[in-house]
Amino acid sequence: MKPAVMPLEELMGSGHLACQGCGATQAMRFALKVLGPETALVIPACCWAVIDGTFPHSAVNLPIYHTAFETAAVVASGLKAGLEMRGDTETTVMAWAGDGGTFDIGLQALSGAAERNDDIIYVCYDNEAYMNTGIQRSSSTPVGAWTTTTPVTNYKREPKKNMIDIMAAHSIPYIATASTAYPHDFMAKVKKAKSIRGTKYIQIFAPCPTGWKMAPELSVKSARDAVTSKVYPLLEITEHGQKLKVWKDFEPTSVRDYMKVQGRFRHLKDEEFDQIEKDVEMKWQRLVAKEKMLASIPGLIE
Amino acid sequence: MKKVIMGNHSVSHGVMASEVKVISAYPITPQTHIVELLSEMCGNGDIDAKFIKVESEHSAMAACVGASAAGSRAFTATSSQGLLLMHEMLHWAVGARLPIVLANVNRAVGPPWSIWTDQNDSLSQRDVGWLQIYCESNQETQDTIPQAFKIAEELQMPVMIVLDAFFLSHTYEIVDIITKEEVRKFLPEYKPEIKIDTKDPHSFGNLGGPDVYMELRYMIQEAMEKGIDVIKRVDKEFEEVFGRGYGLIQPYRCDDAETILVTSGTVSSTTRAVIDQMRDEGIKIGSLKIRVFRPFPFEEVFEVLSKAKKVAVIDRNISFGNGGIFYQEIKSALYGRTDIPIVGYIAGLGGRDITPSVIREIADKAIGDDKPERYINWIGVKK
Ligand SMILES: Cc1ncc(C[n+]2csc(CCOP(=O)(O)OP(=O)(O)O)c2C)c(N)n1
Ligand SMILES: [Mg+2]
Numbered sequence: 001m002k003p004a005v006m007p008l009e010e011l012m013g014s015g016h017l018a019c020q021g022c023g024a025t026q027a028m029r030f031a032l033k034v035l036g037p038e039t040a041l042v043i044p045a046c047c048w049a050v051i052d053g054t055f056p057h058s059a060v061n062l063p064i065y066h067t068a069f070e071t072a073a074v075v076a077s078g079l080k081a082g083l084e085m086r087g088d089t090e091t092t093v094m095a096w097a098g099d100g101g102t103f104d105i106g107l108q109a110l111s112g113a114a115e116r117n118d119d120i121i122y123v124c125y126d127n128e129a130y131m132n133t134g135i136q137r138s139s140s141t142p143v144g145a146w147t148t149t150t151p152v153t154n155y156k157r158e159p160k161k162n163m164i165d166i167m168a169a170h171s172i173p174y175i176a177t178a179s180t181a182y183p184h185d186f187m188a189k190v191k192k193a194k195s196i197r198g199t200k201y202i203q204i205f206a207p208c209p210t211g212w213k214m215a216p217e218l219s220v221k222s223a224r225d226a227v228t229s230k231v232y233p234l235l236e237i238t239e240h241g242q243k244l245k246v247w248k249d250f251e252p253t254s255v256r257d258y259m260k261v262q263g264r265f266r267h268l269k270d271e272e273f274d275q276i277e278k279d280v281e282m283k284w285q286r287l288v289a290k291e292k293m294l295a296s297i298p299g300l301i302e
Numbered sequence: 303m304k305k306v307i308m309g310n311h312s313v314s315h316g317v318m319a320s321e322v323k324v325i326s327a328y329p330i331t332p333q334t335h336i337v338e339l340l341s342e343m344c345g346n347g348d349i350d351a352k353f354i355k356v357e358s359e360h361s362a363m364a365a366c367v368g369a370s371a372a373g374s375r376a377f378t379a380t381s382s383q384g385l386l387l388m389h390e391m392l393h394w395a396v397g398a399r400l401p402i403v404l405a406n407v408n409r410a411v412g413p414p415w416s417i418w419t420d421q422n423d424s425l426s427q428r429d430v431g432w433l434q435i436y437c438e439s440n441q442e443t444q445d446t447i448p449q450a451f452k453i454a455e456e457l458q459m460p461v462m463i464v465l466d467a468f469f470l471s472h473t474y475e476i477v478d479i480i481t482k483e484e485v486r487k488f489l490p491e492y493k494p495e496i497k498i499d500t501k502d503p504h505s506f507g508n509l510g511g512p513d514v515y516m517e518l519r520y521m522i523q524e525a526m527e528k529g530i531d532v533i534k535r536v537d538k539e540f541e542e543v544f545g546r547g548y549g550l551i552q553p554y555r556c557d558d559a560e561t562i563l564v565t566s567g568t569v570s571s572t573t574r575a576v577i578d579q580m581r582d583e584g585i586k587i588g589s590l591k592i593r594v595f596r597p598f599p600f601e602e603v604f605e606v607l608s609k610a611k612k613v614a615v616i617d618r619n620i621s622f623g624n625g626g627i628f629y630q631e632i633k634s635a636l637y638g639r640t641d642i643p644i645v646g647y648i649a650g651l652g653g654r655d656i657t658p659s660v661i662r663e664i665a666d667k668a669i670g671d672d673k674p675e676r677y678i679n680w681i682g683v684k685k
Binding site: 067 | 323324326350351352354355356357358360361364365366367368369370371372373374376390391394497498499500502503504505506507508509510511514
């Protein structure tokens with residue numbers, strides 16, 4: 001990853017309502033730096049519905065349309081169509097939703113928009129649970145995690161849903177993962193998404209210190225460790241799902257170390273950490289093999 | 303130009319003439335023809351609109367919300383289960399004050415599965431804040447679409463127009479088809495003051511505390527109340543251009559009527575035939591069609607019904623645990639102002655025919671029963 005200059009443009013003010021160390025808030029700030037003022041946002045129910053501020057205040061100097069929990073993608077589709085019919089073809093419409101609004105309740109509408117290849121950017125800030133309602137599990141919550149609906153006596157047994165594969169199955173032009181610890185990588189991906197017509201999906205790993213029972217100052221570190229421990233690979237899927245690029249240019253770190261600073265994994269025993277480490281490695285190997293496989297098919301891409 | 307077309311297609315023609323910019327819909331019997339014809343109209347360029355083919359009715363209304371917020375005229379059509387699936391977004395359109403127009407074909411709600419008409423789908427959405435207009439003929443249905451947009455855009459409120467499944471949706475009638483050019487004389491271009499615009503950025507619908515919420519709700523009710531006059535005026539303006547008007551309510555032979563039958567939808571036409579027959583027999587009877595259900599035209603209804611000695615309300619719907627919904631509304635319009643007996647009759651649920659003899663039975667019952675024991679009477683229920 002090339003070092004880059006942080007754009008000075010600031011479309012987010014400081015008067016927002018987020019908790020300390022909120023990854024979702026950092027992510028928005030970075031995204032807006034590259035999207036610029038000709039952007040309209042659609043935000044469903046999620047922490048960001050609150051972070052923006054209470055009427056008549058807004059922490060973001062852009063038009064924001066707040067909408068129902070499961071409708072981010074399709075309201076963005078409608079908004080884009082409405083703007084175009086009004087003669088505005090320039091505005092970038094970005095849906096900005098949490099993992100619950102994406103992996104769970106908003107999946108149907110997102111799938112619809114992606115299948116139609118509507119010209120929107122959809123960003124899911126992934127904090128791996130329903131945080132706004134007080135830390136309940138979502139299908140993005142990783143295996144082993146505590147949440148208020150997966151108590152330590154019955155912590156989450158199911159693996160995190162592979163949302164990236166689901167989006168790849170829609171053959172949309174651009175898919176990427178990102179992490180708040182790598183803002184330049186994220187901003188480059190947002191910039192690329194802005195330049196492409198059709199549905200673009202970016203999923204950014206966005207730590208929630210409050211929900212993960214972790215010190216706020218560990219927000220960025222854990223976002224970095226998630227990537228270098230291969231828990232949250234940084235990747236891009238282009239050419240309508242036919243090309244995969246996985247970022248591997250890092251010193252691998254330990255999955256256990258990544259998890260141990262987070263209270264949500266505190267109850268796990270050594271054997272359980274062992275199993276999780278194995279799973280992470282297996283998924284990583286599979287991902288890298290897939291990358292190779294796709295690259296080896298000649299003439300796949302026109 | 304006059305053409306023989308089905309009720310559903312009269313909706314499509316109304317939408318085309320209203321120069322709608324974004325259409326989003328999902329198929330459901332018996333509404334589907336509306337959007338099929340609209341797809342065709344979009345395809346061959348008869349209408350310059352984007353058609354968003356969504357994966358559900360919930361998304362259809364959500365897409366309309368987005369499009370309308372962007373400042374474009376938006377339309378959808380649905381029926382029964384589809385309308386119910388939209389419920390959350392129906393509320394959203396109201397709170398957001400978006401002038402979306404929806405055509406709902408009244409279809410009974412399952413289970414058991416039914417595709418036939420009754421009004422429980424739209425009437426169960428009574429309290430969400432949409433204006434509701436019940437149509438009786440294909441001509442009225444077509445003409446009500448541009449009226450609905452004009453009303454909606456002036457009040458910044460969404461409007462639902464309602465037509466009976468099959469008895470209207472699939473019935474062919476002669477319709478004087480309106481054109482864009484004609485409608486332009488009546489319906490101005492939609493230019494909302496507030497919309498999603500990067501040159502004038504606002505946050506729409508963000509957290510509103512107890513200090514602001516109530517005022518916003520008050521304003522919605524205010525718009526509804528203002529709606530009565532707006533609907534009347536818009537109807538007149540329509541009449542000036544097209545020579546046809548429909549009013550809030552339609553009294554028929556009510557002037558000296560001792561008994562008045564209250565109806566809505568297609569039952570109204572059948573009822574008028576029965577009224578004529580009974581008038582020929584010398585019976586002083588009339589009927590009152592309720593066209594606009596929300597806002598409820600309290601004064602207009604009172605004006606007509608207060609002159610009668612007895613009121614019978616025919617409901618093709620049922621609010622379980624209470625009674626017919628129009629019956630409740632009529633009672634509330636007359637409450638404390640007269641002591642005329644008002645009796646409710648539930649008929650025709652799930653598409654069962656309301657024939658002239660059914661209406662005659664209701665009329666005879668209403669006239670014969672001076673002190674009705676029951677105020678909620680089921681007509682034609684098999685033992
Ligand atoms: C239909 C509906 N169901 C439930 C809710 C309550 N609700 C609001 S936000 C939320 C969780 C959001 O989780 P996520 O999308 O992950 O965003 P986060 O809160 O983590 O930022 C829930 C369950 C709602 N607003 N609407
Ligand atoms: Mg979340």
